[in-house]
Every structure is written in structure tokens, then in C-alpha cells.
Amino acid sequence: MLALSPEHAVINDCNPELVISWMMVRDRPEELLKQLKQHQLNHSKEYYLHLRSADRDGRLEKMTL
Structure with a gap:
């Protein structure tokens, strides 16, 4: 998508982490x-x-952007 360099584009996904x-x-x-x-x-x-375990032990939900 990015390689196409469109002037206007919309990308969507239902994966909140990807969004x-x-x-x-x-x-x-x-x-x-x-x-x-x-x-x-x-x-x-x-x-x-350590980072991978954050998704399994509840730390990921507490992280901010």
C-alpha cells in the first residue's frame, strides 16, 4: 500500500493493535x-x-501509546 504512494487512501482493519x-x-x-x-x-x-509475555500476563492492556 505504502509503495503505491496514493494521494488519498483509506486503510482499515478489525485488529485494534494493528490500527x-x-x-x-x-x-x-x-x-x-x-x-x-x-x-x-x-x-x-x-x-x-519479556515483551512477548506482556500479551499473556495482562501488562499489555495497561500500556499506553
Whole structure:
């Protein structure tokens, strides 16, 4: 979709996490890049497993944008 570079486009999805992700790309790219750099700095198997467990232990629902 992005490679097409349309002048006007509508993208929708029923997955709320995906929609929020696209909203971050659209509305807050600088903050997104800052957070991605933090993930890059913490890159490790342990960090990945810690983040992945957030979806299973209830932390994900408490996270903010």
C-alpha cells in the first residue's frame, strides 16, 4: 500500500493493535522512532521474551501509546 504512494487512501482493519500501530506511524512517527531505538538498544532474547509475555500476563492492556 505504502509503495503505491496514493494521494488519498483509506486503510482499515478489525485488529485494534494493528490500527493503533498505523495511527502511531501516521500521527506520532518521531515518538515511534524513539521507542524503536529503545527496543534496538535492549535487543536480546530475554528482552524479547519479556515483551512477548506482556500479551499473556495482562501488562499489555495497561500500556499506553
